[in-house]
Amino acid sequence: MKILIIEDEARIAKRIERMTRNFFDKDLQILVCDSLENGLNTIENNPIDLLLLDLNLNGEDGFDILQAFVAHSFQTIIISAYTDKAITAFNYGVLDFVPKPFDENRLAQAFMRFTVTGKQSGGDTQFLAVKKAKTIRLISMKEIRYIKGAGIYTELHLSDGRIELHDKSLEALEKLLPETFERIHKSFILSWHEADKLIVEAGGKYSILLKNSEVLPVGRLKYKEIRHKLI
Structure with a gap:
């Protein structure tokens, strides 16, 4: 290191x-x-x-x-x-x-x-910065629907439908995010404001329906915790 x-x-x-x-x-x-x-x-x-x-x-x-x-x-x-x-x-x-x-x-x-891995308590971050060419844009946490892991990078999926790439990994970003965000899967972090309902699929698979009708996978180990929060 x-x-x-x-x-x-x-x-x-x-x-x-x-x-x-x-x-x-x-x-x-x-x-x-x-x-x-x-x-x-x-x-x-x-x-x-x-x-x-x-x-x-x-x-x-x-x-x-x-x-x-x-x-x-x-x-x-x-x-x-x-x-x-x-x-x-x-x-x-x-x-x-x-x-x-x-x-x-x-x-x-x-x-x-x-x-320590995972989300930290008391995250005060209000923006995530993304860099394009030589300019930096601060993206408000309120603009983010969910974050998807993409190898060593992450995709910020925004409320207007745009996708912005971030250089930090999903694990690194998870430490910075406020309490309104939750890791729902090894590849996804969701803003709770975007969650609509939990879906139980055949074969013991789980997913979550967002308010914009997108569907994201839910990890088996996260199902009970997420179900409790959505009740």
Whole structure:
């Protein structure tokens, strides 16, 4: 696993690196950058799994990095004293916002959100960003009917019938989504607002009818849970 730390204060960067190594396996590659320019160049030239980002980089704005790479496949944890920017950061789809000053327990909580599979509680993300050519569009969660896994990518199926591709996997997006979304199948996450009724088919197969008349499959292990929620 490869982790990038972007932090302009060397003392804090070393502390973050130490805490990161304490939490994760020894078999870990950590890259450290102390400026906005170095961070941008490193991400351009290195596939990473997790970004630990400060928002104030020698007076430069760490949000420039979020805007440049918001639709990429890696997850981002903000470590910053600028707590007033937390809501904006979550709107860009960050996994967690760790306020400075922080301790090892708080950082470990953020790392747990990264390592644990499945939907996380308290997701504050209101938008998902998709990148086309050199432009980025923030798609409101209210526009999304369901999300379909497509290998290492995902398809965002929107209320107007359009399909947008996202670079994050279904598993990665599941950690960011609010409580109104539910994993109904290994390949599908559904917005509950779109659900109409559960269908039991011959042979023990299950599916769910959406309000727009589309039908999505339901996993056998998810059937009882979904049935209970739709009653």
